[in-house]
Amino acid sequence: MSGLNSKYQGLRLILGDQLNAKHSWFSQENKNEYLYVIAELQQETDYTNHHIQKVCAFFKAMENFAKALTKAGYHVLHLTLDDTKQYDDLPALVTHLCKKFQVESFEYQRPDEYRLLKQLGGLSLDNLQLRTVDTEHFLVPFEELDTYLKPAKHTTMEFFYRKLRRRFNVLMDEDEPVGGQWNFDSQNRNKLKKADLDSIPEPLCFANNVSDIIDRLERHQINTIGKAQPLLIWPTTRTQAQELLSFFCDHLLPLFGQFQDAMTCHSEHKWTLYHSRLSFAINAKMLSPKQVIDAAIAAYQENSNIDIAQVEGFVRQILGWREYIRAVYWLNMPDYSHKNYLLAQRKLPEYFWHGKTKMRCLSEAINQSLEYAYAHHIQRLMVTGNFCLLTGIDPNQVDDWYLGIYIDAIEWVEMPNTRGMTQFADHGIVATKPYAASGNYIHKMSDYCRDCHYDVKQKSTDNACPLNSLYWHFMVRHEDKFGKNHRIGMIYRNWYKQDEQTQQATLRRADWCLNNIESL
Numbered sequence: 001m002s003g004l005n006s007k008y009q010g011l012r013l014i015l016g017d018q019l020n021a022k023h024s025w026f027s028q029e030n031k032n033e034y035l036y037v038i039a040e041l042q043q044e045t046d047y048t049n050h051h052i053q054k055v056c057a058f059f060k061a062m063e064n065f066a067k068a069l070t071k072a073g074y075h076v077l078h079l080t081l082d083d084t085k086q087y088d089d090l091p092a093l094v095t096h097l098c099k100k101f102q103v104e105s106f107e108y109q110r111p112d113e114y115r116l117l118k119q120l121g122g123l124s125l126d127n128l129q130l131r132t133v134d135t136e137h138f139l140v141p142f143e144e145l146d147t148y149l150k151p152a153k154h155t156t157m158e159f160f161y162r163k164l165r166r167r168f169n170v171l172m173d174e175d176e177p178v179g180g181q182w183n184f185d186s187q188n189r190n191k192l193k194k195a196d197l198d199s200i201p202e203p204l205c206f207a208n209n210v211s212d213i214i215d216r217l218e219r220h221q222i223n224t225i226g227k228a229q230p231l232l233i234w235p236t237t238r239t240q241a242q243e244l245l246s247f248f249c250d251h252l253l254p255l256f257g258q259f260q261d262a263m264t265c266h267s268e269h270k271w272t273l274y275h276s277r278l279s280f281a282i283n284a285k286m287l288s289p290k291q292v293i294d295a296a297i298a299a300y301q302e303n304s305n306i307d308i309a310q311v312e313g314f315v316r317q318i319l320g321w322r323e324y325i326r327a328v329y330w331l332n333m334p335d336y337s338h339k340n341y342l343l344a345q346r347k348l349p350e351y352f353w354h355g356k357t358k359m360r361c362l363s364e365a366i367n368q369s370l371e372y373a374y375a376h377h378i379q380r381l382m383v384t385g386n387f388c389l390l391t392g393i394d395p396n397q398v399d400d401w402y403l404g405i406y407i408d409a410i411e412w413v414e415m416p417n418t419r420g421m422t423q424f425a426d427h428g429i430v431a432t433k434p435y436a437a438s439g440n441y442i443h444k445m446s447d448y449c450r451d452c453h454y455d456v457k458q459k460s461t462d463n464a465c466p467l468n469s470l471y472w473h474f475m476v477r478h479e480d481k482f483g484k485n486h487r488i489g490m491i492y493r494n495w496y497k498q499d500e501q502t503q504q505a506t507l508r509r510a511d512w513c514l515n516n517i518e519s520l
Contacts, residue, residue: 161320257313263446385422473510
């Protein structure tokens, strides 16, 4: 705490996902009037079992942000777990610091997680002014969210996305979308062929030394999952994040859309495919979504190798899906966290924590997640998510796994994607149908089925791909809920075209898989 005054006008809190150097807090001249606090807290390491790379990335990014602010002339108090171990929670720390520095006001940027908003909103600081400000990060202001979506009601993301395209003049030619159509998703579903694999660029990785953070986590007995990386590959400064953005625009965006749904057996050089891996930097606010969108569009306009389908597919993820999911979260919390429409109650299998399963698709997706704290959206939706949906895993346990294992997972973005999109636990607030699939989808979009212990072309034999029978078991046991769904009615017609002997054999295989789920 050397160099700090004994008294400031105000204390300003910066959370680990609020590392926004462009915030208006840092455009003011009164640098000496405020003390900025950035703190590691055990309440943040312990609310779920996080991947060790996730904890290291946030803590390193917080440390680097504190150093950058200090270098810019701001008064910053950066506290590690060593410094905060005596405080039970964030309010206890804030209360202590406000008294210690005799401040007249306490300010914080509005948290993006419900639990933190509730915690800070319940603060009681005698005779102090409490002020909440916007994070100045998202495109849609918080107070306008309910003009786009309504609580407990489904709003199609595509229509939401089009409104934002018009509002912010993104990929628009006056009143019409660039390219003559709004959505090029039909061109974004190509499988990687063998000849395509050699052309995948090696990922841009960094070497941020986090050995001191790893030592600190061990010293405080913080439980984590996943593989530690003393030289962390993820960006932990704004400069590194900008380098990763430039790398994506120059080397990956030309084929991003075409292969954004593809999956392949991961290796040192192929695990990222054409994905940007910018989500951690954006969610920690080292990059703004507008900055990312503008960079991608600029690359499209300057590079003839990038066509509209590539850039539109990427913009849709940032401007469309990311903003949409945030609106779903805030307009439905806290009830959303308890939704379980399908009454799923099964325990998450142990191999989700170690990756040792004979199902090649699950093994690939889980082991990649444990090794890098990362999997792309189709791996999350159609491999791990699909398996949990078909087998009826308790959505609370699915939530905890996704929230902990992925480096970009913050509850506002994780929960609607998991509980809503992958598990249909929200009864259609996010999706209009369950994203259930048999092994045929995995075979179509990946090379996972090659050399798998199970046969993707079989449904009822002892070596049949479990997803095939589990898919039909899921559809049959929930026919009362989905039988009249216009998007999947044909599936039930196909089921009833099968003879009874085939149906029963398929269901018996599914029952065996469910009863022996830990040995799959």
